[in-house]
Amino acid sequence: MLKSVLLVLLTATAIAVFSQEKYEKWGKIPVEDLQMTVYAHDSAANAVILQERAKIDLKFFNSGGNVTIAIHRRIKIFDISALDQGNLFIPYRSNRKNGEKFRDLDVQMILPNGDKQKVKSDNVFTEKRSKYWSAKKVFIPNLQKGCIIEYRYEMDSEDFISLYDWYFQHELPTRWSELEMEIPQAFVYAYLFRSPHPLDVQDSEDFYAGLAEGGKYAAIRKKFGLAHLPGLKEDPYMTTLDDYRAHIGFQLNAVNFPNQPEKKYMTNWADLATEMEGFSSFGRQYKQLGNFSKLWNAFSAYVKDTPKADLPEKALRFVSSNIKWNGDYWMYAVDDLDDAYARKTGNSADLNLAVVALLRTAGIDAVPLLTSTRSNGEMYPEYPFLDQFNTVLAYVRLPEGGIVLDATDPFNALNDVRTEFLNRQGWLADSGKPAWVNIVAPEISETWYGNLKLTEDGQISGRISLQVTGHLATEWRTELESKSPKEVLKSHFAAQYPDAMVDSVEVMDQRDLQKPLKIDFTCAIANTATAVNEYLYYKPVLGFVVEENPFKSLKRQYPVNFPRPFKGQYVMNLELPAGYALEETPKGAKISLLNNGGKLMFTCNKMADNKVQVILKLNIAQLEFNPDEYDGLRKFFDLNSEKVAMQLVLKKG
């Protein structure tokens, strides 16, 4: 499976897989690479990473460890369109606390004839990007097509808790990528590994390493290597590319220094929750009333006499309308919740921890729900560690099932969350009952119901009722906040029917977010049918939840991941012009995707009084489709587009 995660225990026995690719030392370039003009595994590539290697060295230092990572990468340029590869950008942490020492940057260029040119320091610039990050920028001079670029550098840090992750795969195709590490056995890590195919090299060996001051200690040397990784590209409906990159990450489990008790780093979920509850920017925010007393006073006045069952929604409304989301997804409050309340803005933690705080104080069983945004990538429920999360929601535990609350959007209904939060699951940070829960957003739906009359000159008119639910309702409500209902409807019609006349608009439940949003309106559109001789051709579907096929590419490298289930329904009762009749009734159609992951249904029926009823229904219930299901999914949406574009043939009789 593409996204499986394997736990490679440190004690695992060595597996060595034969591979024809191997790592070549700095400056040692095989003549075939000098002469290479095309990368055999991807002839369309304009450049290839011939090889790259990271070496992680962890040594005892002070009362902890010192980590050195040495990177060496070699890139072949086939075409002048890839000369930008000669502009290197190497970011590193430069803040004082967890900063890295960046050193020994070497860059050279090798011409096709084997001549080497060292890149001098006047082509290297250091830029402070922010408080926490700096970057080396290197502009390799004299770069030509056919050249090889090679660079290496080292970074030191005392942060042995979050070791460097290694990505074997990049936007450019990679011929060979490897990671080697030497670690004292006193440091015990869990290995999180993902790859599209098994490792080509995986070695592990125990040895004794020497201390500078004399003496020896038990250490372990490991090596991981992957060959021939394709270049990565974005596709519609996926989480982050990082979720699909071949990758190895580390999580510190424990440290066993000689003559000291074991120090646990990765403990268990309950201990982790206890730790979170003690943080001043997390647990203490919703557990200590002093941090949110102003917020609470205002809220308790707002919900006076409100039945308990209505409190979750009230808290959601109160927080989302009093504190505006500042666009940041984060899991820790900026300051105290009362500060966010005074500032009127905050990040996702300020808002959602405020919801937790208010509900708990009001006697509701509310807890924070930590998760990782879609662009931050997947989570590992097998491993209790915090840095897999980057944001937080609120969660109310009820006997009949939980309610997820997201106050970052003032129009979110209960259980609805911003799309970025829809990364399958989250973890309830509660020391009493820590648990993983699924985060599934309510279905999106768009329902059209119209009674329309078509005239001989191609004008349709009548009343349409449009109903939207889920996140689609959130979007409509957001639009309705700053524009009149008429303007909003007209803008929805603008692309296909710029001259649609909309009138007598009635909006129902605009403020009751728990209900579907319903808009009834009268609509008149001229020149919608084509008249030819005695025939009139008319396309009856005025709008649908999905019209164009979103899947244009012929093949798919990664699974399709829809954030939410969705549904569309279109029902039109059409009165034909006097003297016209349906020349041929279009055949109905009904198809389902495998396992009923999606359904499409179309019917067209003659009714009494010279009326025709057209019905189109689509629903997608399954959220993830594997690449081998992609073809079926494309055809499904092709058929949908075809039905949306379907035309009736009327004949004057």
Added chain:
Amino acid sequence: MLFSRKIYWWLLTICLFPQAASAQMYAAALIPDSLRTNANVVIRRAESVFEVKNTQQAVWQQTLVVTILKPEGKAMRQLYAFENEFEKVKTLSAQVFSAEGKLVRESEKTAVQNFNNADVQAFGNSQVKFLEMDHNLLPYTIEFRLVKEIKGFLFVPEFDIQKLGQAVQFATYTFISPADYQFQWKGINTTLQPTRQRSGDVITTIWKTKDLCAPAVEPSNPYFNAVFSQIIFAPERVRIDDYQGVMKNWTEVGQFFYDLNKDRDNLSPAMREKVQQLTTGLSSNREKVAVLYRYLQQNHRYVSIQIGVGGWQTFDADFVEKKKYGDCKALSNYMKALLKAADIPAYQALVYAGDDGAPEVYDDLPAPAFNHVILYLPGENSWLECTSTNDPPGYLGEFTADRKVLLITPQGGKLVRTPALTAVQNTQTSRCDVILNETGGATVHNHIRSTGHQQEYGRYAALKQSKAENEADFFKTLGFSITKLHALNFTASEDEPVVTLDYNLEASTYAICSGKRMFVPLTKTNPLKRTLPPVDHRVLDLKIASSYNFRDTIVLHFPAGSYTAESIPTGKKVVSEFGVFELQIEKSADFITVIRAVEMRPVSVPASRYEEVRKFFQEVTKADGAQMVLVKKE
């Protein structure tokens, strides 16, 4: 490729004032109804002071009080301030007031974000300070304060009085200068006059305005960056670093930039020798230019390193010769040096580059608003874009065409206009065969030849993108689903702005089948997409710069042996002063030939004619969307 400096002046629509505001003053209810019409934001008070100490030193102070009424106005919740080695931000702070005018909060020091404006593949000494103030409810009011110290400047910040969608309650701009300091100014779309007073050796000039209604935000408006009215300035003497100059007119502005970059176009003897080698045997300058330009393109790359005198001084030709890279100044200077070695004179030209046009350059006010450099060859009367590795010689694209530029000659500056590409030069000619099958699918072969602006994407695809990227783009733009792509080939001519695209594919849903009928769109491979949205009362003039000619032949073959035509549209011709559209259809037994001829002209008309233009586009789109209906033989 840009000197980003000038752009940030545009972003700086802000102001100063050290006068304490009484809270209720900022209540949104105090905005008169007359100022609410069309307004996304209301400038409650904008006070700017540019205080010149001498030709080199100045202080810029702004107070801007702005009420954001609608989400569309939220860009004004941000304030940017540009910094480099000559300009430093001393104060950047803000306060937020609720709709009732009550102080909600003040910005903390940490709220000011510092980001380097150089992107990942660029390096420069400049950066941007940035402050963003949000509030949970609209409307709300922000008071920004900005103070900058300047130790070398070539420009004076504009007084952007008003942009589209902005009403102005009160705004002033104060120019304080020593009595002997001279500057020029000009009002754009305004007749505002200043008052002037002298106190000792200091002259204070003040422009003051109030109660300006908001001009509506409308599509395709004639105002660059939506700046509706402004006052622009030009100092007569400047000094930056060790360079000083006089800038009373464009000749002198050009002279200043010439002197700043003088004697930087000398090649090494080896390189001069190389130029001789490359051009030997070529008889015409035109051929020599082509060869040298190609040498530049194939061996050098554009890298934005902006570190000379605020980004205004170029690297030596020698630098580019050794490194084989440079920014727009360095590459054009180097190209000039190559041409010099072949005895072909060339001048650098300062230009405001951008695909959406440029701010107006006024003959009578020498205020340079440029961000890019290109090269002009007087002998050939032609232009070279030296940062492009794919343009043919002499080609200026949408990025720089049709605008005033400043030629930098040894005799000083000269304003000239870059050539515009007309509809005759921006063409597309195609021959497309669509062979339909019984299920509505089709085999499609298309051969498209594009020129001028129409070929810019194709040239990029041919020379700068990988095959995979071209395919991904192609799928995105195609209006139907395909099952096989047999071929997709872009070919760019080396010498002319001409690109051909050939593709061959199997489409799964080209036509729509319904029972025994098949509905076949005529121009589905390349539908026309020029439209304007309906507007109730258009206020602004309408301006659409782009123009093009299409001539397409589309042959639609019926499914073999089984279908006849039930309805085939008759030809259609739509003629207007904005363009001509003609569809001719020739019927044959089992295919039809559609010949489409389109000429779209640039549009520049008063608001009253908006609807006329819209109707024309609409009529064309409708005619272009015509379909044929086939019916299965019984």
